[in-house]
Amino acid sequence: MAFRSKLAIFVLLTSFYVWRSQYTLRNSILTSSPFPDGYFHGGNFSSQCETLNDESENNALKFCEDVTFWDLKDNEANLEERKVLFTCDSGRKQWNTVMGPLHKPEPHGSLWLYSPNENVATEKPSSLFGFGNTASASIKPQRITLENYPEGHDFHPLGVKVWPSYAGNSSNLFIVNHARQRTFIEQFVISPSSPTVATHVRTLSSPYFVSPNALALTSPNSFYVSNDHLITRRWPLIGHFVPIMETILGLPLGWVAHVTLDSDATAPFPIQTHAVTAPFIPFPNGVAISASGAQVAIASTSLSQIMMYSRNTSTNELVFRESVLVPFCPDNIDFDDNDSLIVGGHPHFLTLVKVVKGVVPHAPSWVLSITPRASESNLTEPPLNYDVMAPIPASSRVPATLSSEVVTLLQSNGVGFSSSTTGLRDSTTGALYVPGLYAEEGLLVCRPALA
Incomplete structure (x- = not known):
């Protein structure tokens, strides 16, 4: 009888796990989709997408994780220029606190x-969008110097966010740093007058920063931060397998918290408040806040879903609203100016693991948008067929929702671009920026053609 009881419990737990993780198991573990070399929504991947290069001998522009806009505004908050910041780690195959080693x-x-x-001012307007032209050829990425960075302090950047600059003022910049002892959040200031220099302000550390991954700013001195695991790979003995089990089993041990800092950079206790706003999430990865500030989205990598929350803008409290399934393991997420959520991630997790181990050279990429449906939509039930322009439509992998429309923006088998982590879309130009976790050329830029 005792054996039968144990067997029944085992079968029950297994059934629950398979039901709960069915889309991740089927789409990102058991299925390897026949993606094209490169697909760009509404355009031509080969002529409208390019990867950025590091022209120095260091080859440091590879294995990139996160990308964000740095908006330069006038004193009336009108956008004057939009720059792009992104983090890379050329040593990621030797040091990765999430996937190992x-x-x-x-x-x-x-x-x-x-x-x-x-250099756009001296060129024809069309030079904003094409790639075989003078303007695009002259635009090169520049490595930012980290001024006053503590000597002997590791720097392994993941999530990055920066507050806009107003009327030329400096901006607060925050970067998650997966150092050897523990994970920190580094604060810098960066100025439009010297944009290639970020001055280190302070290192933020807390017992609550167990496994920070991504950030979403709510003010120049406050942010949401995701903690992707409760047990990390730094733990002796159990760190070799428990975090893996936490990921595979989809254990709800991660969380998102809101942190408020003392604006005085010399304050002995810089963290004024820390409040868990979204607990018990399986592998919470990316976190994003809408342009209006009324919505927050969190990516659950283990469950292949995006969790949508309503946000109290006064208290920063979050109230869960709904989940949207995506056809891959989502990594980082960002809202564009029109409150469409752009999601980047990994369509086949086992191939990504093989890339880490050097068995294969690249892993597939998938980036899509989740856009709220118009209030006047006449739909009474979710559509069966959607995202029909994509080579592998999302509808062939996950069901739709009534509340939002899903459209694939980018797909690649890894040949065109490998291991996408983030999608960042500029609503003013339509440009799409995609970093690759293990891409040798770490940032892809795609621009739509002019009509």
């Missing part, structure tokens, strides 16, 4: 600046 933490990662409007 933890062999060599010494080489520093890097922070990069890309200014898409650079």
Whole structure:
């Protein structure tokens, strides 16, 4: 009888796991989709997408994780220029506190600046969008110097966010740093007058920063931060397998918190408040806040879903609203100016693991948008067929929702671009920026053609 009871419990737990994780198991573990070399929504991947290069001998612009806009505004908050910041770590195959291994933490990662409007004033307007032209050829990424960075302090950047600059003022810049001892959040200031220099302000550390991954700013001195695991790979003995089980089993041990800092950079206790706003999430990865500030989205990598929350803008409290399934393991997420959520991620997790181990050279990429449906939509039930322009439509992998429309923006088998982590779309130009976790050329830029 005892054996039967144990067997029944085992079958029950297994059935629950398979039901709960069915889309991740089917789409990202058991199925390897026949993607094209490169697909760009509404355009031509080969002529409208390019990867950025590091022209120095260091080859540091590879294995990039996150990308964000740095908006330069006038004193009335009108956008004057939009620059792009992104983080890379050329030593990621030797030091990755999320996927492993933890062999060599010494080489520093890097922070990069890309200014898409650079030199545009002297060119024809169409030069904003094409790639075989003078303007695009002259725009090169620049590595940002980390001034006053503590000597001997590791720098392995993941999530990055920066507050806009107003009327030329400096901006607060925050970067998650997966250092050897523990994970920190580094604060810098960066100025439009010297945009290739970020001055280190302070290192933020807390017992609550167990496994920070991504950030979403709510003010120049406050942010949401995701903690992707409760047990990390730095733990002796159990760190080799427990975090893996936490990921595979989809254990709800991660969380998102809101942090408020003392604006005085010399304050002995810089963290004024820390409040868990979204607990019990399986592998919470990317976190994003809408342009209006009324919505927050969190990516659950283990469950292949995006969790949508309503936000109290006064208290920063979050109320869960709904989940949207995506056809891959989502990584980082960002809202565009029109409140469409852009999601980047990994369509086949096992191939990504093989890339880490050096078995294969690249892994597939998938980026899509989730856009709220218009209030006047006449739909009474979710559509069966959607995202029909994509080579592998999302409708062939996950069901739709009534509340939002899903459209694939980018797909690649890894040949065109490998291991997408983030999608960042500029609503003013339509440009799409995609970093690759293990892409040798770490940032892809795609621009739509002019009509």
